[in-house]
Amino acid sequence: MTSAPEQLIARSNRLGADPRNTNYAGGNTSAKGTDTDPVTGQDVELLWVKGSGGDLGTLTGKGLAVLRLDRMRALVGVYPGVDREDEMVAAFDYCLHGRGGAAPSIDTAMHGLVDAPHVDHLHPDSGIAVATSADGERLTREIFGDRVVWVPWRRPGFQLGLDIAAIKEANPRAIGCVLGGHGVTAWGDTSEECEARSLEIIRTAEEFITRRTAALELEGRHPFGAVRPGFDPLPDDERRTRAARLAPVIRGLASTDAPQVGHFTDSAVVLDFLAREKLGPLAELGTSCPDHFLRTKVRPLVLDLPATASLEDATARLRELHETYRADYAAYYDRHAGPNSPPMRGADPAIVLVPGVGMFSFGRNKQTARVAGEFYVNAINVMRGAEAISTYAPIDESEKFRIEYWALEEAKLRRMPPAKPLATRIALVTGAASGIGRATAERLAAEGACVVVADLDQAKAQEVVDALGGPDVAVAVRADVTREDDVAAAVDAACLAFGGVDLVVNNAGLSISKPLLETTAADWDLQHDVMARGSFLVSREAARAMIAQEMGGDIVYIASKNSLFAGPNNIAYSATKADQAHQVRLLAAELGEHGIRVNGINPDGVVRGSGIFAGGWGAQRAKVYGVEEAELGKYYAQRTLLKREVLPEHVAAAVFALTGPDLVQTTGLHVPVDSGVAAAFLR
CATH class of the missing domain: 3.40.225.10 (Class II aldolase/adducin N-terminal domain)
Incomplete structure (x- = not known):
């Protein structure tokens, strides 16, 4: 039984x-x-x-x-x-x-x-x-x-x-x-x-x-009223593009008091509500069920411009409305707080509604942000049902405050485990399906970051995402970093999936080992396109989003000890790594005023798990040094001061060290991860 x-x-x-x-x-x-x-x-x-x-x-x-x-x-x-x-x-x-x-x-x-x-x-x-x-x-x-x-x-x-x-x-x-x-x-x-x-x-x-x-x-009426001219949904591609441009701005506003992760929803339920004439008054009434408003706050921020407004006008208006929202929320707190009330937790919105585009929801992690959006969809369904059979009449504001700032809710929040070091940070890693890129994606996710796994091989990128825990942790994007459209799409994917981007790791690369006289212009162009041009394109697009967010950020270049060390038969690869190394210095100088730190890592001989070495580079370098390819890692280790092989996870650890909470005053630095190659010491 x-x-x-x-x-x-x-x-x-x-x-x-x-x-x-x-x-x-x-x-x-x-x-x-x-x-x-x-x-x-x-x-x-x-x-x-x-x-x-x-x-x-x-x-x-x-x-x-x-x-x-x-x-x-x-x-x-x-x-x-x-x-x-x-x-x-x-x-x-x-x-x-x-x-x-x-x-x-x-x-x-x-x-x-x-x-x-x-x-x-x-x-x-x-x-x-x-x-x-x-x-x-x-x-x-x-x-x-x-x-x-x-x-x-x-x-x-x-x-x-x-x-x-x-x-x-x-x-x-x-x-x-x-x-x-x-x-x-x-x-x-x-x-x-x-x-x-x-x-x-x-x-x-x-x-x-x-x-x-x-x-x-049948009477030609709708529970939410008529569609307002100019507030109906934009076409799919235009809507998603506009959402990606607005997402970093909105996330930055929603993170004024504390950094947040975002989620975007443009379901038919949401878009229909945003188009209707009752949007403003119903949104102002707020949600009612305690489960709803504990996650969505008492009411959302609503952009009161049509979808046809320019991005510049929409951005300016969102900033104005955000200031008003914060003032109104502080007034709400002051109206109802008593001597024993917990301190105000933050005055930023958890839900932002943009007519014609969709809903942006925010939380301390992706799941919390996604669930907040799901709860507001529940609230839309509730309001539509109530307006169909009667008039929507949620509980009083004072009752909402009693629950939102309930001592029992405060105690529940205090019982939550401490946040991980990279919690709320959104990372974009290129070449992330294998080797250093995969190890970096794994380390950043383990430290609490949301990760966009970008790679030429979409299927392998998805395998990494699945291993990391799925879409509440990571998303896969196919990206050829030599193509401007692909790079822009990868940054857009970060904005739509998580609200923006805070941390970029320029790791995508390849290498062709040939002496000078055998190096073709195509060899030269290919390596410079992927690593020098690709890093430039990724950094440029990511910087746009970071500047819009006004939350600072990190850009890390996976360069090489070859950016300093002159080895044989390696002209194209080493020259492009030197290009990357100087991009670090140039961008650190330019982006510092926005709080964006730019640093580099100079690995040496990361053989195990490397897509580059497995793709022929290992065999070429082994031939240059006169060793078996299977022994190449040991060969590299023996020529170092520490006699230790460098693995992908060692480089990933350096990425975390540069982007974690301890080196926040550091920019323009190159960190060697080479077990000690004296010829590549920084001078």
């Missing part, structure tokens, strides 16, 4: 797999049952409930909090009242069974106090649309009759649990309730019955909204 927690996990995963049922990490589910107390050997009633911060769709046993039901219900006798209900969260720790599993969430009381073996609390867009309608209580009766009961808005907590428990007891025919401004809750005697009732509430609300929306459309 399947155990209660196993049934709970299966039900949770099914409900969480469909975004119509609840948003990411939103809502919670529970089951009650018995287990043996290992101390007494007697059966004990337990509550298994999704813990704080978990996601229903991916919930496992480790994500459940496990509490003694008798002790949890006994808390009713010591409950000090709604003014002190936050104290009850700490009291849950005294109810845990054994190690207790995950940390209990604020909604634990709802699940424990409601007299039903199985309880679901969910945040479906359709349910929240009813919950945020101006006449939500009347609509709940109209839609559900006596099967679902209206519960007026109350902040999540112990008192809300008491309220719902009392409503269930007073309404024996009810299968669940609509929580004003918030979501829905359902219960059942079995896991199957509870799930069926949750879906009944959600689908019934969906069908009601769909019918009302269709009736509006």
Whole structure:
């Protein structure tokens, strides 16, 4: 027989797999049952409930909090009242069974106090649309009759649990309730019955909204009003290009208080909302469900210009609106903050809406930024549904503040692990599918950066991305660095994927080892095109984005000890490496005023894992030095002072040293990673 927690996990995963049922990490589910107390050997009633911060769709046993039901219900006798209900969260720790599993969430009381073996609390867009309608209580009766009961808005907590428990007891025919401004809750005697009732509430609300929306459309109306001239979506290519140009500007504004990673969304749902006449007033009302505005802030920043406005005008207006937004947010904080409120966390927007283009969302990492955007899409769906059946009426601003600056939320933030050294930084690495480039991409990602893996070989670049963890960590781009369009597209990809670019590693390269008289003009041109021209093009395009961001940045050139050392049969390669080395000095001098640091690394003989050496360069150099190709790495090591072979990860470590938190005052430097080649010492 399947155990209660196993049934709970299966039900949770099914409900969480469909975004119509609840948003990411939103809502919670529970089951009650018995287990043996290992101390007494007697059966004990337990509550298994999704813990704080978990996601229903991916919930496992480790994500459940496990509490003694008798002790949890006994808390009713010591409950000090709604003014002190936050104290009850700490009291849950005294109810845990054994190690207790995950940390209990604020909604634990709802699940424990409601007299039903199985309880679901969910945040479906359709349910929240009813919950945020101006006449939500009347609509709940109209839609559900006596099967679902209206519960007026109350902040999540112990008192809300008491309220719902009392409503269930007073309404024996009810299968669940609509929580004003918030979501829905359902219960059942079995896991199957509870799930069926949750879906009944959600689908019934969906069908009601769909019918009302269709009736509006028959009258030639739309819940969001008419499309405003000039605010309709731009054509696809034009829209994406404009988004890529605006992204660094917007990211820089959103990072005024703290650096942020960005995410771009131009789905049909978003673009339609941005085109409509109710965009401004509805956006100003803000989101309602606590899960929404904790990630999106109380309201977005909305560009009030048509999509046809020039980039210069749009940029200037965004800067003006950002100043106003910050002032308004500070005023919001001042209106509601009390003596014990946590400090203001930052006044920058988490959501920026640009008509005709799309939505930019921001967070401390890519996942957080992406999820913030997903939550605002949920909010758009909620507003559209509420406007179709009534008038959208979110919870009061003061209530939003109480949750946004809740001491329990602040404590949750403080429990988060410290950020990695390169967290929020966006790196573009060329030639990143193998060798030094791959090792560099891996090291930067391990240190917290988002990485654009650029390479001629798209398939191999994608393999690197997959190994790094997928699109919340890295994206693959095919780029021929000799082509201006490819380079511009690679930087655009960084801007669209993550909001901009902060760190560039010019690593793409090749080499042809020939004596002077055998070196053709084509040999010379090819190596200079890839390394000298390619580095120039990448640095130029990346610098445009960095300057637009106004957040500084790093450009690192993977040059070579050959930029200093005169070896035999190597005229084209060494000359182009010398070109790269001097680009470092020139760009350090030019870009310093923008806070952009430019440094170089001079490796020697990185044989293992190298695409260049595997592509024929190794065989050519081995012939020059009179050794077997398999022994070339050892040969290079023996001619150094340290007698150690240089590996790709050693170069990657130098990239991190130059771009991490410790050498922030360093620019124009060349770092040798060659195990000590005296002839290549900097003089």
